Amino acid sequence: GIDLVAGGRVKKGHRTEPASQDVYIRLLVKLYRFLARRTNAQFNKIVLARLFMSRVNRAPLSISAISRHMKGKEGKTAVLVGSVTDDVRMLEVPKLSICCLRITESARARIVKAGGEVITLDQLALRAPTGKNTVLLRGKRTAREAVRHFGAAGVPGSHVKPYVRSKGRKFERARGRRQSRGYKN
Secondary structure (H helix, E strand, C coil): CECHHHHCECCCCCCCCCCCCCHHHHHHHHHHHHHHHHCCCHHHHHHHHHHHCCHHHCCCEEHHHHHHHCCCCCCCEEEEEEEEECCCCCCCCCCCEEEEEEECHHHHHHHHHCCCEEECHHHHHHHCCCCCCEEEECCCHHHCHHHHHCCCCCCCCCCCCCCCCCCCCCCCCCCEECCCCCCEC
16 A cells, blocks of 8 residues: 555566666666667567566576477577576587577587577677567576475475475474374375
8 A cells, every 4th residue: 555654655566677786787778678669579578677687587597408498499599588507418419599698608618519609688689689580588487496495394285395404314203294293294
């Protein structure tokens, strides 16, 4: 509701600018703010909104996941507003064209070696101002270990991971964990 004394009305909760003071992110925001306004491509509006996001909401994506998504989409550029990481489990890297905010050194080396390319979002703006021939991807937010602890641990039917110092015989193994000690769920 409205509580004017406490500091005005409740405004919309979404970000209108990045919280980060990173100069390069701020410059990209200026660029994509312009493109979102002057082109009627939804692509630019989405990229702009993702540039505002916190780091938790800009989840990383591995080159193996990118190659999986890009199967059958040769000649297109994978766009990820976030980080691209290497995957040592992947032996053969296909030729990929990737556009991202950050990329690990090893991932970049492997993509370039396979004849692919890595470009930045400002280079993409020159190449595809409306996002033509691009595939917009994003990482899995719930892949973080912290997400496993969300919810109430020890409640029947919940599979929430409790914060326990160690997973041994002496740690939280009695009440609620076996039938002979009260209850088990």
